[in-house]
Structures are given as structure tokens and as C-alpha cells.
Amino acid sequence: MSPEYIKEIVSNHKGELGALISILEDIQDRYHYLPEEALRIVAGETGRSLVDIYGVATFYKAFSLKPRGKHHISVCMGTACHVRSAPGIVDEFTLQLGLRPGETTQDGEFTLETVNCLGTCALGPIVLADGHYFSNVKRQDVKKILPKIKSGFVEEPGDREDRLFPVEVYCPHCNHSLMDEQNPIEDYPAISLGYSFNEMRGWVRMSSLYGSHCLESEHPIAADTTVKLFCPQCHAELVGKTACFDCGSPMVKLGFLGGGSLLMCTLWGCNNSEISLNGHHRRDEHTGESREHILG
Amino acid sequence: MVTLTINGLKVRVEEGMTILEAARFVGFPIPTLCHNDGLSPYGACRLCVVEIGQEPKSKLVSSCTYPVEEGLTVRTASQRVLKARGMIIELLLASCPQSKTIQDLASAHGVHQQRFKQEYEDCILCGLCVRTCSEQMMAHAIGFRGRGENRSIGTPFDISSDVCRLCGGCMYICPACQLRCTYNQPQHAICNACANLRPPCIEKEGYNNLMCYMEPCVACEIK
Numbered sequence A: 001m002s003p004e005y006i007k008e009i010v011s012n013h014k015g016e017l018g019a020l021i022s023i024l025e026d027i028q029d030r031y032h033y034l035p036e037e038a039l040r041i042v043a044g045e046t047g048r049s050l051v052d053i054y055g056v057a058t059f060y061k062a063f064s065l066k067p068r069g070k071h072h073i074s075v076c077m078g079t080a081c082h083v084r085s086a087p088g089i090v091d092e093f094t095l096q097l098g099l100r101p102g103e104t105t106q107d108g109e110f111t112l113e114t115v116n117c118l119g120t121c122a123l124g125p126i127v128l129a130d131g132h133y134f135s136n137v138k139r140q141d142v143k144k145i146l147p148k149i150k151s152g153f154v155e156e157p158g159d160r161e162d163r164l165f166p167v168e169v170y171c172p173h174c175n176h177s178l179m180d181e182q183n184p185i186e187d188y189p190a191i192s193l194g195y196s197f198n199e200m201r202g203w204v205r206m207s208s209l210y211g212s213h214c215l216e217s218e219h220p221i222a223a224d225t226t227v228k229l230f231c232p233q234c235h236a237e238l239v240g241k242t243a244c245f246d247c248g249s250p251m252v253k254l255g256f257l258g259g260g261s262l263l264m265c266t267l268w269g270c271n272n273s274e275i276s277l278n279g280h281h282r283r284d285e286h287t288g289e290s291r292e293h294i295l296g
Numbered sequence B: 001m002v003t004l005t006i007n008g009l010k011v012r013v014e015e016g017m018t019i020l021e022a023a024r025f026v027g028f029p030i031p032t033l034c035h036n037d038g039l040s041p042y043g044a045c046r047l048c049v050v051e052i053g054q055e056p057k058s059k060l061v062s063s064c065t066y067p068v069e070e071g072l073t074v075r076t077a078s079q080r081v082l083k084a085r086g087m088i089i090e091l092l093l094a095s096c097p098q099s100k101t102i103q104d105l106a107s108a109h110g111v112h113q114q115r116f117k118q119e120y121e122d123c124i125l126c127g128l129c130v131r132t133c134s135e136q137m138m139a140h141a142i143g144f145r146g147r148g149e150n151r152s153i154g155t156p157f158d159i160s161s162d163v164c165r166l167c168g169g170c171m172y173i174c175p176a177c178q179l180r181c182t183y184n185q186p187q188h189a190i191c192n193a194c195a196n197l198r199p200p201c202i203e204k205e206g207y208n209n210l211m212c213y214m215e216p217c218v219a220c221e222i223k
């Protein structure tokens, strides 16, 4: 844990009223838990008493004071999921991992937790693992889910179990749909865009399934190339104000049908994308980082 | 100035006072537990309930946190209030029977039974110690932690605090751990000893301090 990093987080939130929770969230994002030392630094930097901060940190279930594993599994035990046999799923995870809810494996890989409702009751039982939602989970699915979590969700194409929905996007400049019905990928209309890099121009079509990174492009593009993306209709360059939370490359902003926007990282192979449903990214102005991981 | 009616008596008090302050100012006693004159109101124990408003729409509020309003009607000892207060004391007894403060309250308010599952907590989460620590001692050494069932009071990380000056203020003010009551009927976890003395030690009316003035208590011999 680096004190400088904590101090930086605190200074990022300077002047915000009631920034404590945001600060703790940022620390938790980075370390997966709230180290004692970090809380002491936050207390020193913000001028609040340690006991206040500790009170907040222990009040919210989202914060953990114990180190959590690399992979964080939450099994929903809310009413709807419970009646659809979520307890059996917890038992199965317990069996497979040798953990009781709230514990972390010895090798620091997995933390198992139960939560009370993830807000998607109709799709229950729900398992949330590292930000990925698994819906309609059955007891026998647990064995299949675990390796996926372990491999960090690199998936084989065609394997669609944990994806929830296709998205539809439009160009924010000309409002034309970017969906290509003629050339579906994975049975859904593809998102079609123009790209340019190193004076090369071409087209790219990507799967519109949120969370899938299947795509076809005119030229082979090496990983770690930053590309410019264009609307195929009005040829305007797609831009965005934010930087990717994972790699720091600029993200482009597409209109999201039904309100909001979809942000996509322009670094080839980074595959990071985010949906902002209210059309407004909470932190744009402050840190240049977009942090609204709603799904994915 | 604000005019309000307390138990049928029209009174004029300063704006910004709480109902509790106003009622005490004009001489109506309201029992309190988590209230202390030197500390900010907190409203944790609800013992200070009073009834406000007109009959069918009247409601119970905690007087220690409710500011006076123009034209408010307050009843500090209506049937409804007494019933609620008795219930609160019973619940407090259910969690902390060993507290002399609570046992005294029970005797003074005629609570003779405790119908709930008996627990033996040593904290009723009234927050007096937390407020003493931060408001009077400016130490901020202890505070609330967790929530719901797991809420507790203590230092961060449960280790001895480096800002605590060991003043003992928290123990001094605590109504639950300061005096251990051994109550003479352990199966009922209710003492009532002073109320059963002849003549009774605590009189229901006219005795406003509630803590017994005799030390040690002649009935239960606690110092």
C-alpha cells in the first residue's frame, strides 16, 4: 500500500462535500479492501476523526476491512433468489472452494460472500463475480462458473452463457443507428464503425452483445494500438472526454438507445467498455476517470 | 418567542428550544435516558416520548429532539405516552437488566414485568459516551461501528486508541455499565426493590431525579 496513492485519492476529492464514501470506494477499488493504514491516512488528510471514518467503513457492506481475494464472488440470497434455491448454490461454492460465506481462500484467489438482492430478481438466482452477472444459476453450473472466474473471463467465442443483453447504439453526431443488420455477429446485428490508425482506414464490426469482444475488421490490427473511430454514416470522428479506467487510453462515447451512453476504449485489445445509463458520468469533471461500472 | 400548550397549559418559550427543555422549564417532568444537558440531543432511547397534535392525528415524538412550534399541543403523560414509555422501559430491561439506572426507571414508572427474551447486553447504544468523548473531551476516541444487530461502540479496529486520554468520561456517563444491579428476582430480571419498600423509596410522582438519593440503596445495597 502506498501512502502517496491514498493521498492522491484524497486530494482528488478535495472540496467535495461528503466525499468520504467516494474516497473509501476508490481505495477499495484499488486494494479490494480498506487497509487500516489507509484509513489512518484518510483521517489525517481529511481532518476527520478516525472513529468517524471507521464507523462509515463498517456501516456499509460494500466496504471490507479484511483483505479480499483476487476474485470476489457474491451469491444473491435475497428473497427471490432464495426461493429459487440460492442456498444450494452457496453450498456448492462452499464445497468447491472450501469456504464459508465471508471467507477468503488461503491462496488469496477467491472471496465468497452472500448478498441480499442484487436488484435483478427476475433473472435469479444471481451470482455476481468480479462485476460479471450470472443469471438463472443452477447448482450444477457452479463447476462451470468457477474456471471462468479464475481465468478472468477470457471466453471462447460462441460461449454466451453469462452475457445478458445486446446493446443498440447510435452516432452522437448524426443520430444514425450504428447497427448493421446485414452482417450479424453472434446472431445479433453488429455495431459497425470506421477506424483509422497509422494512416490506414477500414471498417470494423463488433458484436453488440455487451461483454462479448467478438469483432471483425478489415485489416489485422495489432493489440495495443490506439485507433481512431468514425461514424460510417457521417464520417465524424467519435470522441469522448474520459480515459479508460483500465489502461488510460481515451474512450469514445456512443449514444445508447434507450437513453445514456456507451463508452468504449480505443486501445485495441483492451476491450473495456462501460454503460452510463443516466447519460452523465459522475466523475468526468474531477478526475478524468469514468467510474460507473454498472455491468461488465 | 413561541406559544404552545403543554398538558393544557399555555406557555411561551424561546424559539429553538426542544419540547423537553420547554416542558422542564415550566415544570413538567419527562424521564430521559440518552439526554444530557451538556451534550447534543441524540434521540436514541425514546424514553422521552410525548404526544403532539390533536387526538385522531396525534403522534408520538421524542421530546429531546423535537423543537417547539407555534401552536403545538403537547401531552407529556397521556395514556398513550405512558404505555409507550412502559414498553420502552421493558425493552431496555430486556437488554440490560443489570443497569441500576434502568432498574430505577422501572421502579419509578411502575414497570413490574418483563415479557421479552432476556438478554444481558452491557450496552444499550444510547451514545452518551460517544458524545461525551467527542463533544466534551474533544477526543473522538470511541464511536459507533457496524450496523443493525452488529452495531457496537468502541475504538477503531478494537485496539487501544491513541487519542484516548483515559479520562473515564465514558464510564462516568454510562447508564448501563456504571452500577451493577443484582436485582432480587433474577428469574424476572427486574428489581423493583425500592418500589416495594414500605414506605416506597421511589414515589411515582414528585420525584424527578429518579436515581435513588440513598447510597447505597437500602433495598438492593448497591453502591
Ligand code: FES
Residues within 6 Å of the ligand: A076, A077, A078, A079, A080, A081, A082, A116, A117, A118, A119, A120, A121, A122, A124, A125, A126
Ligand atoms: S433476490 Fe436476488 S437479485 Fe433480488
Ligand code: FES
Residues within 6 Å of the ligand: B031, B032, B033, B034, B035, B042, B043, B044, B045, B046, B047, B048, B049, B062, B063, B064, B065
Ligand atoms: S432522552 Fe430523548 S430519546 Fe433518549
